[in-house]
Amino acid sequence: MTGTSPQPLKVAMIGYAFMGRAHSQAWRTAGRFFDLPLDPQMSLLVGRNPDRTQQAAAQLGWSETTGDWREVIERDDIDVVDICTPGDSHAEIALAALEAGKHVMVEKPMANSVAEAEQMARAADHAAARGVRSMVGFTYRRVPALQLARELIAEGRIGQVRQVRAQYLQDWLADPSSPLTWRLQRERAGSGALGDIGAHIIDLTCFLTGERFAGVSGMLETFVSERPLPAEASADGSEHNGTGLGGRSGEGYGAVTVDDAALAMGRLSSGAPVVLEASRFAWGRKNAMRIEVTGSLGALSFDFEDMNVLHVYDAGEPGRTAGFTRVLATEPDHPYVQAWWPPGHGLGYEHGFTHQVVDFVHAVAAGEQPTPSFQEGLHVQRVLDAVERSSAERSTWTPVE
Amino acid sequence: MTGTSPQPLKVAMIGYAFMGRAHSQAWRTAGRFFDLPLDPQMSLLVGRNPDRTQQAAAQLGWSETTGDWREVIERDDIDVVDICTPGDSHAEIALAALEAGKHVMVEKPMANSVAEAEQMARAADHAAARGVRSMVGFTYRRVPALQLARELIAEGRIGQVRQVRAQYLQDWLADPSSPLTWRLQRERAGSGALGDIGAHIIDLTCFLTGERFAGVSGMLETFVSERPLPAEASADGSEHNGTGLGGRSGEGYGAVTVDDAALAMGRLSSGAPVVLEASRFAWGRKNAMRIEVTGSLGALSFDFEDMNVLHVYDAGEPGRTAGFTRVLATEPDHPYVQAWWPPGHGLGYEHGFTHQVVDFVHAVAAGEQPTPSFQEGLHVQRVLDAVERSSAERSTWTPVE
Amino acid sequence: MTGTSPQPLKVAMIGYAFMGRAHSQAWRTAGRFFDLPLDPQMSLLVGRNPDRTQQAAAQLGWSETTGDWREVIERDDIDVVDICTPGDSHAEIALAALEAGKHVMVEKPMANSVAEAEQMARAADHAAARGVRSMVGFTYRRVPALQLARELIAEGRIGQVRQVRAQYLQDWLADPSSPLTWRLQRERAGSGALGDIGAHIIDLTCFLTGERFAGVSGMLETFVSERPLPAEASADGSEHNGTGLGGRSGEGYGAVTVDDAALAMGRLSSGAPVVLEASRFAWGRKNAMRIEVTGSLGALSFDFEDMNVLHVYDAGEPGRTAGFTRVLATEPDHPYVQAWWPPGHGLGYEHGFTHQVVDFVHAVAAGEQPTPSFQEGLHVQRVLDAVERSSAERSTWTPVE
């Protein structure tokens, strides 16, 4: 809002399904509520189907379209590549973009394998040395209540972290007649509930505690092993808002090659035990990403189904009036909230994406590393991998590199 | 639990329906968990139907029975008269008992009219001068979470009381085929939702704030004006646990002569506004006695459907971590709780009655006035009366004497 | 998203404070998530201070600015006038705009007096005959959970409406050192909590039940009668996000001339009793707009602090499994939700404004009356007025015309 206009920051986005829509809203909105040091411009949208891509660009507000992501790499005027495709193409695109000197934002999980993620993290480090920035889209870090949780833990308000219990529960696969979308195919999605939603609680555990995982014991389960093939239009993600979360069934059946639920016990570098559960079969839980961190002096608890609230327990309070305090994280004192509405006027899912853009643009402008970095994304990938390997080996304890 | 055994305190109870069962459990249990200065003995049970009364005495644990409450008055060995009958007989029995020098506990509402209540309060004052004690059974005062609320307000934790909002919502009359029990007859019950459950939130407002009502504006409503007459056995309260809360329908219909819902706005002596609602038609609310007191420095909130919890808001807490704290009032520091179970092992409805007996017995032994006194019961009666009169006069503001 | 592009719909907005920011976000976003029959263009922003207006236009995305709202009326290219100023200027602007054939959206409360509102409603009726549309911004109608509530009631799911209990509780004035903004001045704001937030629950009661108020009994209270004058910059609403909800104090004190809390009991046209409370002093309640509607067959309950949830009680369910069902109104089946995110990915405060724009644009394109109409706004104004008059006359029952 100050004197001279900020310089433009030209963005190209690959993919326009669920994540693409959320990212578009974020690029469009960030500068309307926050003072940004650079002016993001929604320049180029990339998608395979030309008609659909043009339609999406018109709807979402992108200036141009192309059918080939390589064009993005080659164009000099693009500053940022925002990768919103399924996980199997992340590595190739991100490596090319970083190589070409473009800042990269990539959706989670960062990659479909540890090998890919390692390559990406190395490339990100090299790029950083040349001033090129990269970041993984673990958006939930930017929910104000969770950002507040991180601040309180970092300030020592709950003391030393003793335990983490986290669940990410959904139910959109609980119906066995729901079709076999790309999210149920190992070669596209890497894994199932584990990588899709388990990755979020793994990242949040690291984010909130400031620690990494030392090792895990894992257990995977596929409840429904065959599902109807999706109708054609659903198959490419262009239906059902392209989320890969549903759609119409077509003819024939195919094998589900990923997990429906993933369980893990782990330990952080400090030794603190962690319990994790990710399930897309938890009837009645729509987006229940829940995390509770218990420390030596208190505890914090969060459930995304009530996303504007953080519950805080302060063990220093006398027993007579102690209890979990329901903090409605909508005060001007809370992270990001000053830019929005008065207290009690809640934010929604998409605001995390807007905050992510705000932080990314600030980091790019300041020449700093945005978080979570590809190194952090790699760590999540290694935890996912360790859970899978442990699961295959009778849940035996498996160190995380 | 100390050296010499406490002296016996011989109790006679009139009525053995819903309240009689709750009082019996309290007389039986109080000395098992609390050290009492006197030893309550369940001596005599009074009921009209000899067979049923004997059956009830056997079940509830009373030593003897009689069909005539006057026998209680005449017997020298009875120390306490516990009146659990419908409101139309309270005054006569209580006056006789006080006159005979017996301590009296009477269920709420204390009487069916202000005139009766005035007479009772006068008699109680005279009796007190002779060392005879009396008390009204507003049991909810003895729920630990509400007792805690009173303590916090008395300590100034929420500052000066600014507003009270209270609801008592039930749904057992919402079905129009539910029969016409005594609770729906003005000559038996005095009033409907107003006196039955509204009386509780009026008393609690006074108890929690330490104030009285200066005046009210009221509005009454009867949704269902005719109901099936109850089957004979239900009519006298001997069925459905004798609660008058349900039962089987018989033949024919009769007029409902009490209110189904009562609304009021009032002011306390300090001028603080109060909103009250009592309804027995609130589908889905089973026993939702809710009260929230807002002061200049904080607020407290309670719902009986979650009776072990008090929500506390401290306005002095910085906005970043402020919010209502869910205090599970089951800690040793909480009123009455030390005698029971470890933290989190909740108490139930009947515990309020046990605590009432404990406090009553202590007051009798100490020669002190138990609370709430008949004067306090009279005040509630006056508020009930003012609500009814205001309702009949276009809700015009009606001072409470 | 279909073939030919929709025609433009050129919008001018008067005022750019709290409501202006919310409306801007709505105009900007509606077409990105919904297929609109017309293409809203953010053409002209009106504000008194030229610098601040230009700054706001740049931030919020309006193409041009002007210092005089009359310019809007005179310009032929403006199709819609969106009035986001305090209530004292609504009538003048709206009348001129309708007269000039421009569609009008006006923030609530519609006016500062019944006389103004009557004039506006008449003008709206005349304008409608000429195809000019008008609407009041009772945005909460467009919260999906509340829209769902309306649908369920209209379908008869809770039977005949028996009772409504509604509260709108905030706490931003509970601190007596908070300054005297325009919202505390009768000549600017019309009334206090009554018109600011009470208006919302009055409108929602009408919206949800499909009824009007027959009469009310009211009671108003001002807890803090003098407050520090605001620092200059706060006075004109340009600080604290221009919400008039806070700001810095300057020198001297001034009189609060509006109510801090408003209580009312009312009856709907069907006779159903309603209890209302609006307070800006309810410590710990940030934006607790709560409404519960009880019918003969069930009940619905809502709290804006958990805005994506509707609680539904179905009295037809057997007692064994009956209870309030927590419906997370984020399913594709829920109103407006299909356009947004997958289940459980909650919406926020601003989404109601976006939905309001969507419905308004559809109504304009279809040549239909958007809701709530100025007639509906007038009814709310009459209820507000009746509450004030009743309050001044010892809460005596006051019919609503």
Place this chain on the structure above:
Amino acid sequence: MTGTSPQPLKVAMIGYAFMGRAHSQAWRTAGRFFDLPLDPQMSLLVGRNPDRTQQAAAQLGWSETTGDWREVIERDDIDVVDICTPGDSHAEIALAALEAGKHVMVEKPMANSVAEAEQMARAADHAAARGVRSMVGFTYRRVPALQLARELIAEGRIGQVRQVRAQYLQDWLADPSSPLTWRLQRERAGSGALGDIGAHIIDLTCFLTGERFAGVSGMLETFVSERPLPAEASADGSEHNGTGLGGRSGEGYGAVTVDDAALAMGRLSSGAPVVLEASRFAWGRKNAMRIEVTGSLGALSFDFEDMNVLHVYDAGEPGRTAGFTRVLATEPDHPYVQAWWPPGHGLGYEHGFTHQVVDFVHAVAAGEQPTPSFQEGLHVQRVLDAVERSSAERSTWTPVE
């Protein structure tokens, strides 16, 4: 309540601390609210310290006392032995009592080792052949909401069980200065959080699903390895209500030899995955025994901190009104509730014990096996043992016999 009086059932209880107090209340109360086929008489209390035992007997209402549990075995007039001591004496007493033809109720966990439990289960089977009954005190099975959950699952209301997630969280050990009571000594308590509270959720998982555990992967943690020795009076459990849950510290420190938190992943006989966590370090969680069972057609969820409520999700409900229903399990239709109070008048912790006595007495009178049997108790013991062994072997999958 019917004609001839029931025959007496003479009970001797060993131990009078926390569990002894709860059991006493149950023996005293059961016949007052339920029609029992036998009349339990509180005949004999056993405790080591004669003075304290006599004091306890007076307080709790036992007729006689003795210092030697063997006297119970030898006396012909004792019908039931109720064992409320720490786990290290369960086996010896139970074996002797069964051998002597006395019915046995034993607190959980049934024993301190699998070997003991096997011996006990064998003895119970032999005794059963002679008409002698035995039962383990997994009281939570008798909480009405959990009994309802079992009924709904058995009726197929949630279809085939797919997943169980259970936590038992307390915080009474979170303070490292809390003393080293018997519950922290392996030779007395067998294990820590695992056997004390983990045993409950293992049993409940079996009870609710009707299945057994096929195997587990476990992880144990001791956060505080040394604690102050308790003051003498605390050491023998006679202080702090003898719960072993707290007390005063004395001089010196000793080693904690049990786990503070226990984590496990398991599978039921059907293959359904289970996640378990037991912790006595979960700040702010006082008695949060939470269990959620997800099936193919719905889900059920429970938290003991809100013990009168069961949340029920029915996947057959259309998405528009689907959600978890908060069933307040206080209706006459709910298990055990008919005997108590009207809807919404909640029960407390001790009611589970009363229901346990009711069911035990009925089983004894009918000559049937009460549940949970010693065989069921043995299964829990085997799961506890498998968790410990897995934990010691890098969490490797460990089948349960």
